[in-house]
Amino acid sequence: MTTTVTDWRDHFIAIRSNKIFEMVVISIIIFSALLVGASTYNISPNWLGVMTVLDISVTIFFLIEISIRMAAERRFLNFFKSGWNIFDFLIVTASLIPIDESEMVLLARLLRIFRILRLISFIPELRILMNALATAIPRMGYVVLLMFIIFYIYAAVGSFLFESINSVLWGDLSISLLTLFRIATFEDWTDVMYETMEVYPFSWIYYLTFIFLTAFVFLNMMIGIVLDTMQSEHEKFNREEGIGEAGEVHWIKENSIQMNERMERMEAMLIQVTKQKKG
Amino acid sequence: MTTTVTDWRDHFIAIRSNKIFEMVVISIIIFSALLVGASTYNISPNWLGVMTVLDISVTIFFLIEISIRMAAERRFLNFFKSGWNIFDFLIVTASLIPIDESEMVLLARLLRIFRILRLISFIPELRILMNALATAIPRMGYVVLLMFIIFYIYAAVGSFLFESINSVLWGDLSISLLTLFRIATFEDWTDVMYETMEVYPFSWIYYLTFIFLTAFVFLNMMIGIVLDTMQSEHEKFNREEGIGEAGEVHWIKENSIQMNERMERMEAMLIQVTKQKKG
Amino acid sequence: MTTTVTDWRDHFIAIRSNKIFEMVVISIIIFSALLVGASTYNISPNWLGVMTVLDISVTIFFLIEISIRMAAERRFLNFFKSGWNIFDFLIVTASLIPIDESEMVLLARLLRIFRILRLISFIPELRILMNALATAIPRMGYVVLLMFIIFYIYAAVGSFLFESINSVLWGDLSISLLTLFRIATFEDWTDVMYETMEVYPFSWIYYLTFIFLTAFVFLNMMIGIVLDTMQSEHEKFNREEGIGEAGEVHWIKENSIQMNERMERMEAMLIQVTKQKKG
Amino acid sequence: MTTTVTDWRDHFIAIRSNKIFEMVVISIIIFSALLVGASTYNISPNWLGVMTVLDISVTIFFLIEISIRMAAERRFLNFFKSGWNIFDFLIVTASLIPIDESEMVLLARLLRIFRILRLISFIPELRILMNALATAIPRMGYVVLLMFIIFYIYAAVGSFLFESINSVLWGDLSISLLTLFRIATFEDWTDVMYETMEVYPFSWIYYLTFIFLTAFVFLNMMIGIVLDTMQSEHEKFNREEGIGEAGEVHWIKENSIQMNERMERMEAMLIQVTKQKKG
Secondary structure, three states: OHHHHHHHHHHHHHHHOOHHHHHHHHHHHHHHHHHHHHOOOOOOHHHHHHHHHHHHHHHHHHHHHHHHHHHOOOOHHHHHHOHHHHHHHHHHHHOOOOOOOHHHHHHHHHHHHHHHHHHHHHOHHHHHHHHHHHHHHHHHHHHHHHHHHHHHHHHHHHHHHHOOOOHHHHOOHHHHHHHHHHHHOOOOHHHHHHHHHOOOOOOHHHHHHHHHHHHHHHHHHHHHHHHHHHHHHHHHHHHHHOOOHHHHHHHHHHHHHHHHHHHHHHHHHHHHHHHHHHO | OHHHHHHHHHHHHHHHOOHHHHHHHHHHHHHHHHHHHHOOOOOOHHHHHHHHHHHHHHHHHHHHHHHHHHHOOOOHHHHHHOHHHHHHHHHHHHOOOOOOOHHHHHHHHHHHHHHHHHHHHHOHHHHHHHHHHHHHOHHHHHHHHHHHHHHHHHHHHHHHHHOOOOHHHHOOHHHHHHHHHHHHOOOOHHHHHHHHHOOOOOOHHHHHHHHHHHHHHHHHHHHHHHHHHHHHHHHHHHHHHOOOHHHHHHHHHHHHHHHHHHHHHHHHHHHHHHHHHHO | OHHHHHHHHHHHHHHHOOHHHHHHHHHHHHHHHHHHHHOOOOOOHHHHHHHHHHHHHHHHHHHHHHHHHHHOOOOHHHHHHOHHHHHHHHHHHHOOOOOOOHHHHHHHHHHHHHHHHHHHHHOHHHHHHHHHHHHHHHHHHHHHHHHHHHHHHHHHHHHHHHOOOOHHHHOOHHHHHHHHHHHHOOOOHHHHHHHHHOOOOOOHHHHHHHHHHHHHHHHHHHHHHHHHHHHHHHHHHHHHHOOOHHHHHHHHHHHHHHHHHHHHHHHHHHHHHHHHHHO | OHHHHHHHHHHHHHHHOOHHHHHHHHHHHHHHHHHHHHOOOOOOHHHHHHHHHHHHHHHHHHHHHHHHHHHOOOOHHHHHHOHHHHHHHHHHHHOOOOOOOHHHHHHHHHHHHHHHHHHHHHOHHHHHHHHHHHHHHHHHHHHHHHHHHHHHHHHHHHHHHHOOOOHHHHOOHHHHHHHHHHHHOOOOHHHHHHHHHOOOOOOHHHHHHHHHHHHHHHHHHHHHHHHHHHHHHHHHHHHHHOOOHHHHHHHHHHHHHHHHHHHHHHHHHHHHHHHHHHO
16 A cells, blocks of 8 residues: 555655746736736626636635645655645645635735745746845834934934924824835925924925935945945855865965975075085 | 959948048038937928928938948858947938928927937947946846835835725726835825825834835945945956956965975075084 | 952942843933823823833933943943943933923923934944944035035025925025925925926926036935945954055066066076086 | 246145145035025025126136246146146136026026036046046947937937827937937836827837837947946956966966976986996
């Protein structure tokens, strides 16, 4: 009996690592994305039925595909050891929420959209890119915290001072934060400023310092990331080359000092030899 | 007979590589561009006739010029081996579409505009620049794909949720994509947001995450390109120098180790010689 | 008696350097920030009382905390030798302004907001970041001066020419400076331009040259900072390594020349020895 | 008589190179700028008289100052050999245009503004900065030309297609160029697009390709400049150090090869010597 299971598993492994199978899955993912896109247009009732059938077919295909990949694992739980597998599993099972019940339709539809994200787990270049983006997040951490402190202080000040002028923009802290984000993107920020300048003529100081601070911190963050990335790239390059140029140069220098000493000794001995010859 | 043909060809080659001829062609290209520019202004009927004559002259000049360059080739088809020649040929022949038929006027006019692009094939610096830009495209490929996936998902979500609020902005997937591109350029994006926030008070999450994601991916793309370009510049520099500093340093280190061994042997022998002398 | 004082001081030092104590202070700072944030919302009178009590508690806690850190110093004035301590002291004492007097309420509230800045003096990473930002300011100095000269000239010209057209935007020098800052952020700058172009059709030259100049200077500033930072990073790296690669390579080259000379001498002597042997 | 002239000249040279004199001139330049700034505000008639007197005083001071600097030159024409001196001379003499004639008032005022530019010729750091900016211009040349070609083609196409829709934005080539510049700064570009999309539903292609092209070329220009600056900085650094690391490393490698050969010869001789000894 176990041999039969192993046979089956070998079949599944063969299917999983098959290039054509991979291509089919990527095509179905793109087709599924187009299906979701098409459903945003006004569609005649005739086509609606076809699309529902197609949608169910896609869902079933994904179920079969993920089952094959699960069955191809030696132990069932190994499948969940890879983050991308868990990601795939969640997206596929989320699609199983029935589309019929009217109140769930919107949620089911939204979940179907995220099936396009499976492309990332199937195209290795995109996976590398995602990992690169993920490693960029921690080094931004404290700058984002500093940025948030600046936003928080300005939002509180804005809320205290300008609430009576325009409660739609400065009603409370969260609304003020949104208004400040808008100002940081330069979106109609002068309208906001001119309004408050009628009551507080010097409130332009508030806006200009805010813009300078956020632009300044942002600029430094960008440069910081560029430098950080360059340095890590450089180190990685050195590590890959197995050497590290600076270290090697240092080694050569140290070695030259020893060579000098040795050659001094050798020259002294040679002088001695030639002298004895003459003597 | 063939000698006469060769004679003629030599004449054409002489014309083609003549600096003055090149200058004349560039001047005519610029003049042709000015002619197209002038035709966008209101012109008195008197001048209209003059301009038509000038336009026909330019077209004829270009025909003669490209014929000379074709005739200067040993074999007629060699001319089409260069991408820039095909580019020139297409632009010149496209101008031959008759300007008289009223319905074709607009198309003929539009095609005339592209004659200014011939400047690129005539000025070597612009050609180098174009090649540099072209090489930058592939390394952007997957980032653009990732960007498109983000846009697609947000467009589908936006279309599902906000279509009932404002069908002009969120009517279907393509309209939503255009609206998102507008938001990515910060163009009146708060108006779009405030409208949907009246129905979904938490829809600011949709906009802020979208802006953060696109800005973040874009920032990383930019840094990626800078790093990529720098690394390739560095390698090119090394290749041009014929060396590669890091490699040379490594060679020197390896060689020093051999030198050490040899000198050790030599010292040993010298010690032996001096000992024997004394003995 | 002095021993008792020393005992107490040791206690305070122990508290100050206690990790848990630090965590408690950071939590209280964040809690105080949330308290300020909460006060921007409409709060029922019941909660208002609670919040006043909490606010007083926070103020008292900060007083005790800063007293402990003062008492932990050997000499009272040492406390003020650190810039961050002065910063902390000012923020804490500023909170002591009574909240009761109606006219002072706004000021007291504003000062309370700045208590969130104490986070910077408590989180080492943020302190490093602030120092990094501070070192970036001087190298921007002259570029900012140049930028200001450009703004000043354009503001004066704008004020002279366009005051009669729209005194709200070009009334005097300071208003013009604000309008130019708005144009530099691309915020509805075409509205400003189209208005003046009705009187001075060539005023687009004014706006386009201004945008080009500011963008150009800004771009160069950014690149300048990147280069400056990279160079200083590079030097720092070299200093940390205790070497400086370029210098070492130079040393090796000079040393090789000396080695060549010595080896020439040695070879000459060896030739002499071998000749004598044969003779 | 000539001795007296030389005496006077020495006096002038002493004045010119005097630090206090320099400070005074800088102060007067700043004061003159403030005077121009002040004249944009509404001023009571009493002060107007004072300002006119001050303005005349400043003009006279500048005349004396530039005369001293001229007189300090050995030969009068040497003064005009420095570009900054010509610049100073033009600005000072331009101020001599009489302010009384009503029609010249505006021009005289405008010329007075440019006196602030004299700051650049007096502060060495600003002069260095200006030179750095000037050297950045040529390397941008061809990219700006390419950018202009893109703008020109899109402006002509826009003018042909959209003139009938909105002649205020697309009336002729120059107006279209201005509209495209506006679109490149993302300023209300969607309003322009939505208007033309009513007639040509696919005109979004026109706008999106334009934004992509300009952004793409601009991005590459920026990176190009960064790389260019970095490379030239690097070379300058090497030249200043008097070495050039890569070249030195290469020298060391070549030298090592020669050293190897020599040592091989030496070892061979030593082996011979030791053998003879034993024999």
